[in-house]
Ligand SMILES: Nc1ncnc2c1ncn2[C@@H]1O[C@H](COP(=O)(O)OP(=O)(O)O)[C@@H](O)[C@H]1O
């Protein structure tokens with residue numbers, strides 16, 4: 138049961154949106170997903186309450202530094218993937234969640250070059266490796282990318298990050314109404330009405346390809362050894 142954490146110390150980077158897309162897609166593919174909602178604003182918990190039962194998805198709210206590892210240990214028998222959604226803050230819960238993760242996904246808005254919140258997470262990961270010798274695998278995911286942005290413009294951002302040895306996912310998350318509306322409507326991209334949401338088919342395809350890529354990066358059987366022993 139790998140743990141995937143979405144982290145960026147800046148709010149509005151697209152963490153919660155990407156976390157929900159990944160959770161619902163992994164669940165749709167038959168994986169049992171437990172979302173640990175570590176954001177006091179409870180966006181995913183509210184979505185879950187609005188949605189009623191969503192097959193294969195559990196959401197645990199009000200996660201604290203003291204409780205987070207216990208939730209993972211308690212639920213590892215009934216969970217294929219844990220997804221942690223963090224608040225946009227640089228605090229000790231961020232460090233604790235990162236320390237428990239098999240993979241950290243760092244959403245950065247593809248078109249603004251304001252990647253400071255993402256850079257802080259990358260620094261924290263580098264510190265962890267240098268000071269404690271623990272290397273947590275991680276990737277940047279470009280989010281809220283305009284559908285009009287050319288592949289070439291995205292390529293520039295990718296090359297820039299690659300020059301700093303940061304992996305960037307092939308699949309950016311595009312700015313789509315469906316990714317906003319799903320929080321208001323509840324349910325998933327599959328239960329939304331294509332007649333009422335523009336470009337729903339494109340949003341569904343984007344979500345599918347994004348989750349596929351994450352699934353290849355973080356296969357089911359890969360979990361950090363210490364948790365198996367715990
Ligand atoms: N891919 C997207 N398409 C459309 N709207 C998005 C997308 N990603 C994020 N948003 C919107 O941007 C705002 C911030 O996104 P959110 O996922 O809450 O970021 P964070 O969790 O990093 O604070 C929200 O209003 C959300 O609906």
Ligand SMILES: [Mg+2]
Nearest residue numbers: 152153176223
């Ligand atoms: Mg959020």
